[in-house]
Amino acid sequence: MFDNLLIILIAESKLYYVQPLEDPDNVDKRRAQVGLQPLAEYVSQWQIKWDVEQYKKDLPKVEAKEKDRRN
Numbered sequence: 001m002f003d004n005l006l007i008i009l010i011a012e013s014k015l016y017y018v019q020p021l022e023d024p025d026n027v028d029k030r031r032a033q034v035g036l037q038p039l040a041e042y043v044s045q046w047q048i049k050w051d052v053e054q055y056k057k058d059l060p061k062v063e064a065k066e067k068d069r070r071n
Contacts, residue, residue, distance in 0.1 A: 018039070027052075
């Protein structure tokens with residue numbers, strides 16, 4: 001996982017979001033294994049508040065944004 005792949009800017013709205021993650025409940029454990037800071041700390045530089053439960057609720061919207069971005 002590379003940090004620069006996690007954050008996407010929605011140009012027209014100037015909003016950032018975290019791309020869909022595999023197993024978001026364990027993302028910090030995986031990040032720690034490769035020497036990266038916790039995701040909440042990393043995304044705070046874009047004023048994103050990381051909340052894994054909210055992320056899972058919002059995931060269908062995030063996936064739709066990703067699909068639109070790719071088309």
